[in-house]
Amino acid sequence: MIDRTSRFEMRTDSDFMDRVDRWRSEQPDVPNRSEAARRLMELGLERSNEVRFSAGEKLIVAMLSDLLKANKVDSEIDPKFIMSAIYGGHYWALNWELSGLFHDHEDRKQVVSFVVDVLDMWDFIETGYSRLSDGDKLRVETEAAPFGKHVAFRGFDGNNETTYMSVARFLIGDMGRFQRFKGRELNSHMPMIDGYQRMFRAFEPMRAVLTGGELNATQIIQLLQAKTHPSRRGAAS
Structure with missing residues (x-):
């Protein structure tokens, strides 16, 4: 009831x-x-997530379909199928066949902003680390254990942080931003957001004075140490 x-x-x-x-x-x-x-x-x-067309939109789709057919344009979208669905009122079929186009998902601004902050932070970390002396790299490895040996951005968890990973991949692969990370899988296979949040809180005051500069060994160590949860820092050391 x-x-x-x-x-x-x-x-x-x-x-x-x-x-x-x-x-x-x-x-x-x-x-x-x-x-x-x-x-x-x-x-x-x-019906909020169902495909619907106004009379004017139907006319536009019909005209575009005719143009595609007349010009023999090779398209992933079949204009004949689209028009058959509209003529028959089979709007559900458009949802089925074009689920990647008709969906309600929209990236939240907070997620995009956080991913950009994380990518920016790791860009500074990797750039700074790459220019350290061998002695400083050894210091990072020792003092920032267990994260000081392989200092590289691992991405986000593909199972639990899918939206964050998707935004990162789009920024890098489709928008051409943060090209240092191009070609990486960006699936960390483990949750990363909490650690990144702690790192960014430590990075934010550093970032304000980094224009044209680089992170030094001490700063990189501080950021990598922040990645470890406070309750585990004694065990990590």
Whole structure:
């Protein structure tokens, strides 16, 4: 049984209510206004991620399909299939066949900002580390154990941090940013976000004065040490 204990009030104009009244009068059981409004909202929510075209959009799609066929354009999208789906009202088929195009996912700004910060931080770390003397690299390996031996950005966990990994891959592979990391898998195969957050908190004050400069051995050690959870730092040392 549907739980209807939550109360919801809405104020609207008479024209809107006339439209609701017309809709409910066409229903077999002629629901009252509140029930009609509830059903209409449910319909809207159910269809929020479904493919729908306005009359104008259908005309545009039809014209583009004709252009593709007339010019014999080789496209991954089959215009004949698209038009068959529209003519037949088989919009569900477009969701099935073009799921990569019709979806509700959108990267959150906070995720993108964090990934950019992490990539920027690791760009500085790897650049600085590559220019250290052998003696300083040995110092990093010793003082920043267990993360001081292979100082390289590993990416994000493909199982639990998929969105972060996807954003990083898009920035590097599709947008041409942070090319130092180009060609890497970027799947760390283990959660990394918590460690990166601790590292970035330590990096942020350093970053403010790094314009045109590089991280030194001491700073790199501090950042790599921050990656270790505080509860495990005694064991790591």
